[in-house]
Amino acid sequence: MTSSGGNAPDYFNNAYTQFLQKKFPNWKFQYIQRTAGTTASELITAGTAIDITIEAHTGIIDGVITPGIQYDISDLIKKHNIDLNRFEPVTIDAMKSMAGGQIWGLPISMLSLVTFYNKDIYDKFGVPYPKDGMTWNELADLTRPLNKLEDGTQYLGLVGNTGHMTLMNNFSLPYVDPKEGKSTLNNEKWKIVMESVFKGEAQDPGFQNYVRENKNKMPGKDEFTKKRNLATYVYFSELATDANMKGINFDIVSSPTYKELPNVGAQPIPTYAILAKTSRHKEEAMEVIKYLSSDEYQLERAKLGFITPLKNPEVRKAMGSGYDQKLNWNAVFYNPFAAVPAKGSFENIGEKPLVSLVPDYILGNKDLNTVMREAEETANKAIEAEKRK
Structure with missing residues (x-):
C-alpha cells in the first residue's frame, strides 16, 4: 500500500494498518512511504508491485492517472455485493x-x-458566538469587531484558509476547464468567492497591516493554534484533532455559505482506497477496500474525529465521541456538500496564479478585475507551456 500524501509510517499504521491487521491476521501489510520527490511513476518504473494506493481526489491525477495504474473495479463491486447507495x-x-x-x-x-x-x-470583546448556517457576509459582519489591537496583540476576526476556500468553493468551479484546457477564472462566480471571502475578512486596517508585517503572507493555522490571536478560522474539521489545539477553548459551526447560493456547503475532498492495475492480488485487495469502506471500520474512525463518506446516521453520530471535549460535530453535515467538479490534468496548474494574488487583492494593491485577469493569463500561459512539453 502507498499514498501520494507521503504520510509517516506511524500515521498510516494508526489510520489503517492496525485495523487491517486485526481484521486479516494472516495477511501481511506493507506501507511504502513516498518521500519528497518520489512519484508513483518512479515506483512503477522501479518494478514496485502496488496493490492499493490511498489517494485524495486531488491526488488522483499524479498518483493514479500519470503512472497509469487505474483499474475499473465495477465488476468487483458487483461480485462483492457492495451497495454504492451507502x-x-x-x-x-x-x-x-x-x-x-x-x-x-x-x-x-x-x-x-x-x-x-x-x-x-x-x-474578551463581548461578541456573540457564530451559529450554524451563516453566510460569508453574516460571518464577516459578526467578526469585524474582533479585529483589534489590544495590549500589543493584533487580534484578527476571520480567516478562511486561502487555498481551500478556492479549491473547495461552494459553486463547484474547477480552476481549469477539463475539456477546453483553459482557466475558468473569467467567471462571475469566481468574483463572488473573492469578494465574499477575502474582501469580507480583510477590510479592517489592522488586519491589512498584520498581513504587510507578515511579509504579505496570509494568516492562518498558526494564528489560530499557536499565536492564538485569530478568533475565527475556516479550515478542515480534522484540525480539531491537532495536538496544538489542546488548551484552546473552542468549538465549531458549519462553514459559511454564499447568499447567492443558499444552503449549499463547500465541496468535500474525498479520499479513496484505489485498486492498482499492478496488483497481483486483486481479490485480496478488494477485500481490504471493502473493509475500509465498511460500517465496522468507519465507526472506529468516526470516533477519532474523521469524517465518514457513509450516509449511515449511527456512524455520523459517533463522530468525535472518542474525545473528551464535546464539539458541535454536526456542523460537518449541516449543509449538503457541493458537487466535486470534473477535473483535467492541468487542474493543479490553474490554482497557484489565483492564490498567489490574494494578498495583493486584500491589501488593495490590485483591484479584483486586475487580479482575475492576471491570474487567468498566467494560468493559461502555464497550461500552454505544459502542453508543449
Whole structure:
C-alpha cells in the first residue's frame, strides 16, 4: 500500500494498518512511504508491485492517472455485493467524473470545511458566538469587531484558509476547464468567492497591516493554534484533532455559505482506497477496500474525529465521541456538500496564479478585475507551456 500524501509510517499504521491487521491476521501489510520527490511513476518504473494506493481526489491525477495504474473495479463491486447507495453521493460522482464513468476505488474518508472559533477571544470583546448556517457576509459582519489591537496583540476576526476556500468553493468551479484546457477564472462566480471571502475578512486596517508585517503572507493555522490571536478560522474539521489545539477553548459551526447560493456547503475532498492495475492480488485487495469502506471500520474512525463518506446516521453520530471535549460535530453535515467538479490534468496548474494574488487583492494593491485577469493569463500561459512539453 502507498499514498501520494507521503504520510509517516506511524500515521498510516494508526489510520489503517492496525485495523487491517486485526481484521486479516494472516495477511501481511506493507506501507511504502513516498518521500519528497518520489512519484508513483518512479515506483512503477522501479518494478514496485502496488496493490492499493490511498489517494485524495486531488491526488488522483499524479498518483493514479500519470503512472497509469487505474483499474475499473465495477465488476468487483458487483461480485462483492457492495451497495454504492451507502456512500455520500458526491464521493461516488466525483470518482466517476475523474474516471470517465469507471470506478477505480471506494471512498474511505473525507476532508471538509468547518468554522472554528476561539470562545475566549469572543468573550474578551463581548461578541456573540457564530451559529450554524451563516453566510460569508453574516460571518464577516459578526467578526469585524474582533479585529483589534489590544495590549500589543493584533487580534484578527476571520480567516478562511486561502487555498481551500478556492479549491473547495461552494459553486463547484474547477480552476481549469477539463475539456477546453483553459482557466475558468473569467467567471462571475469566481468574483463572488473573492469578494465574499477575502474582501469580507480583510477590510479592517489592522488586519491589512498584520498581513504587510507578515511579509504579505496570509494568516492562518498558526494564528489560530499557536499565536492564538485569530478568533475565527475556516479550515478542515480534522484540525480539531491537532495536538496544538489542546488548551484552546473552542468549538465549531458549519462553514459559511454564499447568499447567492443558499444552503449549499463547500465541496468535500474525498479520499479513496484505489485498486492498482499492478496488483497481483486483486481479490485480496478488494477485500481490504471493502473493509475500509465498511460500517465496522468507519465507526472506529468516526470516533477519532474523521469524517465518514457513509450516509449511515449511527456512524455520523459517533463522530468525535472518542474525545473528551464535546464539539458541535454536526456542523460537518449541516449543509449538503457541493458537487466535486470534473477535473483535467492541468487542474493543479490553474490554482497557484489565483492564490498567489490574494494578498495583493486584500491589501488593495490590485483591484479584483486586475487580479482575475492576471491570474487567468498566467494560468493559461502555464497550461500552454505544459502542453508543449
